[in-house]
Amino acid sequence: MFAKPLLTALLPLVSDLSRDLPDQERYRRLLQAMRSLLPCDAAALLRLDGEWLVPLAVDGLSTDTLGRRFKVSEHPRFQILLSRSQPTRFASDSELPDPYDGLVNTFEAGLEVHDCMGCTLMVDERPWGLLTLDALTPGQFQSLELDALQAFASLAAATVTVAERIENLALRVETEQQRAEVYRQVNDQHRELIGQSPAHKHLLEEIRLVAGSDLTVLVTGQTGVGKELVALALHQASKRADKPLVSLNCAALPEALVESELFGHVKGAFTGAHSERRGKFELADGATLFLDEVGELPLSVQAKLLRVLQSGQLQRLGSDQEHRVDVRLIAATNRDLASEVRNGHFRADLYHRLSVYPLQVPPLRERGRDVLLLAGFFLEQNRSRLGLDSLRLSAEAQAALLAYDWPGNVRELEHLIGRSALKALGRHPQRPRILTLDAVDLDLHIASAIKDHSPDIAGIKALPLPEGGLREAMDTYQRQLIEECLLRHEDNWAAAARELGIDRANLSRLARRLGVR
Known part of the structure; x- marks a missing residue:
């Protein structure tokens, strides 16, 4: 059933194995090819680092997902996937919480993942990480064959092996010392130098x-x-x-x-x-x-x-x-x-x-969208600390973080996320499954914080607060941000979506809602 489409999707990836590509580009192509064959709303490649899973590439998930670090023992679905050598498909009515609840790029009301499937990536006969697919529509994966996912898992393992061997070869040529390691623990906490800017x-x-x-x-x-x-x-x-x-x-x-x-x-x-x-x-x-x-x-x-x-x-x-x-x-x-x-x-x-x-x-303030990756790291920390199934940022909250000047830098962001999550939780009489932080929860003065020196909002000046209040202000900001991005990329919607860190289909839906041409 999948033979011809599967071959069509795999051939470009096999060709990539012999090319000298940045790791992120290799992984991005892998996930895009997988989504073209196995329709889903989101896909992710995660590396196992001790007791943590570190996202290396995501497609269809919010940008802050790349900054999150998932402790395996706190996520039963990840535990099950890692315990099995074959692909696993969870039932649509499974009561196990999904790590990606609230993180799938969508501006619709439904935020919870309903269908989930994934498999362990084996490198040198040892579990290296996970490949996961998620869908918001119940039953979307029921007709899919797990053999196709297994084929992609094998190719993903080959891709990872090639990337690591190229890196190791470069290190032997350049220096006898190891490359500065990013994924290390400090004072018994999983702390990293996180960023892609x-x-x-x-x-x-x-x-x-x-x-x-x-x-x-x-x-x-x-x-x-x-x-x-x-x-x-x-x-x-x-x-x-x-x-x-x-x-x-x-x-x-x-x-x-x-x-x-x-x-x-x-x-x-x-x-x-x-x-x-x-x-x-x-x-x-x-x-x-x-x-x-x-x-x-x-x-x-x-x-x-x-x-x-x-x-x-x-x-x-x-x-x-x-x-x-x-x-x-x-x-x-x-x-x-x-x-x-x-x-x-x-x-x-x-x-x-x-x-x-x-x-x-x-x-x-000079690190652009790194603020969202760092926010994701602190969101996952607070999700675990507060005992929540999911802690996420709304689109308006993400825009607010990008617009703020951050005089206190990463430490200020860490304290802001912790404080905002606690205050937002306190407003709910019953503990919600998914807690969403809005711009008002962050309590940042967006209109005065928008600076034209920020690399993410180049050319945008401080905007007066419209009569409609914060919601209209955020819509205005997002509309102008999308228009500026489309202008830079000469109306190439795919390139604009990649720069903004959201799925192209979601960008189109948001643009229609905002009235962008």
Whole structure:
């Protein structure tokens, strides 16, 4: 029944295996081909990373899905799919919650997934991830043959294998060190450097470039951009990754204790020093030391830090004995240290010693649609924390996040999502299966927040609030955004849909509702 269409869909993908394509493009083509053969409303490719499933590509799902991280133990459908070697089709009336409820790109009232099927991808005879299909129409998958999905699963596994081998070959040629790893845990939490924007990709390339060396790195950027995660990525991609990353927040200690924390002390060095203690430098011997907020160090301590960096030798507080250490230093600050030097608040020689390789972390407002991926990550965290089946953003809420200027960067976004989810849940007398955050829940001042420097809304000026209120304001914003995007792509609706991160059919429906030509 599917032989000829299946062959037609598979042949271009087989041809892609011999081509040097970006991973995202490989996976996007795979999902599009699958949807052309197996009609569905959404498809996803997810990679298994320990106890988490990480979406690598989605088609028909909201952009923020790419930022979500699904804990397998919290999603029974994923558990079932991973436990079976053959494709699985769930009954339309299955009571198991679907991870994609509320995430399928649709502007209709029905948000819940009714039909779901998927299968495990096996690479080197081990489960590598999942391929999933979902439909909003009950019974849509009942007539489909699972053999077709199995064929795509086999090709998906081949695609993944090719992508990984190409990457491994490139790494062996370029460097002996591993590429900066993105999917790592920090403090027992699944935390990542999430993003796909050009600014974020440039940052990852800089990390990859310098991580394998022992150069001192000065990580700069505004408060809340994730400088500590950059430091972690640098350490994990270094030759010292098998050793601990020792960290010290220089702003969190009284001035009298900073020197002891850095260099250690001997018994009786000061009141309360009842025993000998090693400092952070000795603890990081052979490893990496991360000094956060290094601009807060007192001038007296800066001189001693400079000496250790120059000679590799230190003295514990109250001792004359020298200790030699081998430490790779990563420092971070949200201050303009060059200005601090000019104002006499920071030593020029220490500044030059720290900034051997300066690394600037971009603010969130310069990262375009990355805000939606990051929002998805925090939405999934809060969905689990609040015990919800689904936590999603409305189209208006997504537009609001894109329009906001984010003075507090990623940290502000994290707190905003947590606060908004809690407040929105509190308005419901009964716990809903799907909780949707609207623009009003986010409490962002959209009209004043729209900036023409944002890459996602280029050319759009701040709009006065229409008489119709927030709903009309958001419709006006979306209409203008779609028209600008179509103009850039010369009325190519498929290209516009890809840039906006939504399905083409959904873009057409939204455009008709908004009266876009």
